[in-house]
Amino acid sequence: MAQRTGAERFIAPFAKAASARTFLALAAAGAVLAGCGGGSPSPSSFSGESDTTESTHAVASRRGRTTASTAERPAIGNRDKNEGSGSNSTKGSDSGPDAGPNAAGGKRGAHIVPPKGPVEQAPSPEQVTNATIASMSLQSPAVVASSGSPGRLASTYTCDGHDQWPTLHWGGVPAGTTELILYLMNVQPVNEDLFVDWAVAGLKPSSDEIKAGEMPKGAIVGTNSFGRTGYSICPSGAGEIYMFALYALPRSLSPTRGFDARNLRQEILDVSGNVGLLPAVYERG
Amino acid sequence: MRTKATAIGATLVALAVLCAMFATSASAAPAWKFEGKSLEGTEVVLGGAIESSMTIPGLTTKCEDFLYKLTVENASGTGKGSLTEMPLYNCTTNSKVCSVSTIGAEKLPWASKLTTVETIPYIIIEGVKVSIYYLGSKCVLDETLVTVTGSAGGSIDNTAETATFNASTLSASKTELKALSQKIEWNGLFPTEAFQWHREQALSVS
Numbered sequence: 001m002a003q004r005t006g007a008e009r010f011i012a013p014f015a016k017a018a019s020a021r022t023f024l025a026l027a028a029a030g031a032v033l034a035g036c037g038g039g040s041p042s043p044s045s046f047s048g049e050s051d052t053t054e055s056t057h058a059v060a061s062r063r064g065r066t067t068a069s070t071a072e073r074p075a076i077g078n079r080d081k082n083e084g085s086g087s088n089s090t091k092g093s094d095s096g097p098d099a100g101p102n103a104a105g106g107k108r109g110a111h112i113v114p115p116k117g118p119v120e121q122a123p124s125p126e127q128v129t130n131a132t133i134a135s136m137s138l139q140s141p142a143v144v145a146s147s148g149s150p151g152r153l154a155s156t157y158t159c160d161g162h163d164q165w166p167t168l169h170w171g172g173v174p175a176g177t178t179e180l181i182l183y184l185m186n187v188q189p190v191n192e193d194l195f196v197d198w199a200v201a202g203l204k205p206s207s208d209e210i211k212a213g214e215m216p217k218g219a220i221v222g223t224n225s226f227g228r229t230g231y232s233i234c235p236s237g238a239g240e241i242y243m244f245a246l247y248a249l250p251r252s253l254s255p256t257r258g259f260d261a262r263n264l265r266q267e268i269l270d271v272s273g274n275v276g277l278l279p280a281v282y283e284r285g
Numbered sequence: 286m287r288t289k290a291t292a293i294g295a296t297l298v299a300l301a302v303l304c305a306m307f308a309t310s311a312s313a314a315p316a317w318k319f320e321g322k323s324l325e326g327t328e329v330v331l332g333g334a335i336e337s338s339m340t341i342p343g344l345t346t347k348c349e350d351f352l353y354k355l356t357v358e359n360a361s362g363t364g365k366g367s368l369t370e371m372p373l374y375n376c377t378t379n380s381k382v383c384s385v386s387t388i389g390a391e392k393l394p395w396a397s398k399l400t401t402v403e404t405i406p407y408i409i410i411e412g413v414k415v416s417i418y419y420l421g422s423k424c425v426l427d428e429t430l431v432t433v434t435g436s437a438g439g440s441i442d443n444t445a446e447t448a449t450f451n452a453s454t455l456s457a458s459k460t461e462l463k464a465l466s467q468k469i470e471w472n473g474l475f476p477t478e479a480f481q482w483h484r485e486q487a488l489s490v491s
Contacts (some may be wrong), residue, residue, distance in 0.1 A: 087339025115333065117348030123418040123430060131418055131430035137466045149470075150342040186426045187343050189382045192422040234333040243343055243425045269428045277431075277465045279343025 016031045031188040048272055111273060131184065132269055138246050138276030142166030142212070150279035158282050159234035164213040170246050170276050177205040177248040181268055183261070184231070187241040187279065197242065198231040199261035201253065215245050239283035244277040314363040315399040315490045319483040323359055328449060329481040330355040330366075330488070335447070337413075337473035339433065341464050344383060344426060346417060349375035353475065355397065356414045364399030368410060377426075383424035388417045397491055399441075402457050406441040406490040408448055409458055413437055433469060435462040441477065443489040448475045 123131070143151035143166065155161040165184075173180065180203035186195040199222035203210070210216060223229050233242065247268050255264055317324040331354050338347045354370040365476055373388040378385060391414045400407050415433040419426040438458020439450035450473040462469050477488050 019460055115352070117375050119374060120348070120376050120385070120388045123387040123416050127387060128416075128420050128430060129430070132428055134465060135431070135450045140483060141464065149340075151467075187422050187425050188380055191296040192382070192423065194382075194425070245425065266422070275429060277343075277426075277429075278463065279327075 002156060028095040030188045040118055051210045080185075118275055132247065132272050132275045134277050135274050136246060136248065136276030137171045138168060138244055138278040139170070140166045140168045140244070140278060140280070143244075143278060143280040150281040153233070153242070153280070153282045155284075157233060159232055160284065162213075163232055163234070165210070167209065167212040168244060168246075168278070169209045170272075171208060172276070173208075173248050174274050176231075176250050177274075179203065179249045179252040180207065181204055181208065181247045181253070181264075181272075183231070183243075183245045183247070183265065187243050187245050190225070190236075194262055194265070195226075196222075196261040196265070198224055199259070199264065201255045201259065201264070203246075205248070211243065220255055220257050220259070222255065222257075222259040222264060224261055233282055235282060235284070238285070239281065241279060241281045244278040244280065247272040292316040296441045310486075315361055315401055317357045317364045318489045318491060319479065319486040321487075321489065323362075323366075324357065324483070325359070326482070327356055327358045328479050328483055331456055331480045332476045332478055335474040335476065336388070337475075338405040338471070339462075340468050340472075341417075341433070342469065342472040343377040343432065343465070344419075346372045346385060347377055347379075348386075348388070349377075357397075364408075365377055366399075366408070368397055370394055378419070380421075380424060383419050383421045383426060385435075386418045388415065390415055400438075400458070402422045402438070402440075406443070407438045407454070408441055408460050408490075409436060409438045409460060411436045413462060419446035431464055433462055436460040437462055437471060439473070439475070441490045443491065446488055447479050448477055449473070450475075 076199035096259050108128060140151075142157060143153055153166070157164060168182070170180075179201065182198070182200045183196060186197065189195065200210070200215070200219050201222065202218050202220040203216060204218065209214060210219075215221070221229050221231075225231060226232050226234070233240075233250060238256055249268065249271050250273065253264065253271065287330040287416075317328065319328070331350045331352070333350060337344075337351060347357075351371060351373045353368060355362060355366050355368050359365070366449055370393065373390070376385040376388045385426045395410055395412045397408055397410045400409055413421060413433065413435055417431045417433070419429050419431070421427050437450055438454055438460040439448040440457070441448050450471055452470055452472075455471070462471055479486060479488055
């Protein structure tokens, strides 16, 4: 360790002047005064070993620090589900996250109670290679987004109005794309199944928009989950969240008019490497 | 003679004002402090989110818990940091047909710095990248990889020793996190506590 603790910094100048024996005596006295009960001060990583034996709350409550009102401060792991640290300790050892500070050990200091369950894994290279990556932009002047919430869709684009698709713009179509296929789906399933409101294949890779109510030349419309060859947004209740999805395909699937939108989607996912996504919400009234 | 003296006097006053301005500017740069003293060298701040949720428009994705490890230091009097680890736990969506297959922080470490926004100390985390891979044959994001990128600013409460991230703090610090070309919402409350050389010491930023 390049750094020294405060005790070490204090002791170092004395060491230069005193004999080794004196230094050792001073160091030992300093260690006792500093309350060093053993253990390295170096922090561990989350993947280190855990020796959690008590919750942060328990330790924090007896730290006796008056500054920053330790007792008032939220304590890590001070949740009902994390109480009973014995089981968490085992969990932590199994799942990886240590309780880093615990390994730093000592008889004092705060502890982090590892969360229950295994640590989530980042997408693997294989998943990234096979995934449909949300890398394209897809936007609509009719869908104005707000932070954290999908943009709202006006009733004119639903069965409460003209039931006409809005203008959509896109960009970032990857090189080598031979066909674009546009989908509109309910985010939440209907009768526990994917619900497709609109599917349009045969869009040219050189295109960058579809205008409201105008079907581009060469476009092929599929059969939606309402059983109609066309577009419709018609929630059964007060509203729904929808997802526009524009898939870029490196090879054409060449579906015919009235294709089964739900079935074609699996083929699309097997082929497509890129997608543009635009969530939108429609609420009645 | 009097004119020359006046000119010298005015110059000195101007220099004094400039010095005062620079001094104010320098002291305004927030630094990491322990028990009121500026941190020398590095320190490790380690903790777990007390509560946190990330709302991706359309499909709300939440992680019940996550931990973080932040190495901090003061460089030229200004607090900086490096987020080196951020394991996530129990991540789910609000759709019963969509599962989070994998999710993880990428391109770590993420740089961070301290700043002040209207007298309130902030920590800015830069270069955030979180990738999420969804699965579910009936899920709209089946086999889809969504990436959250951007930067996030959180306000630091020196009394409670916490950092708070929400829509207000991101807006105030002129930072944003995006996914699907849209701003996403992140709410998080994190304790700030040292675990290396300054354990048990009061951590503040000013």
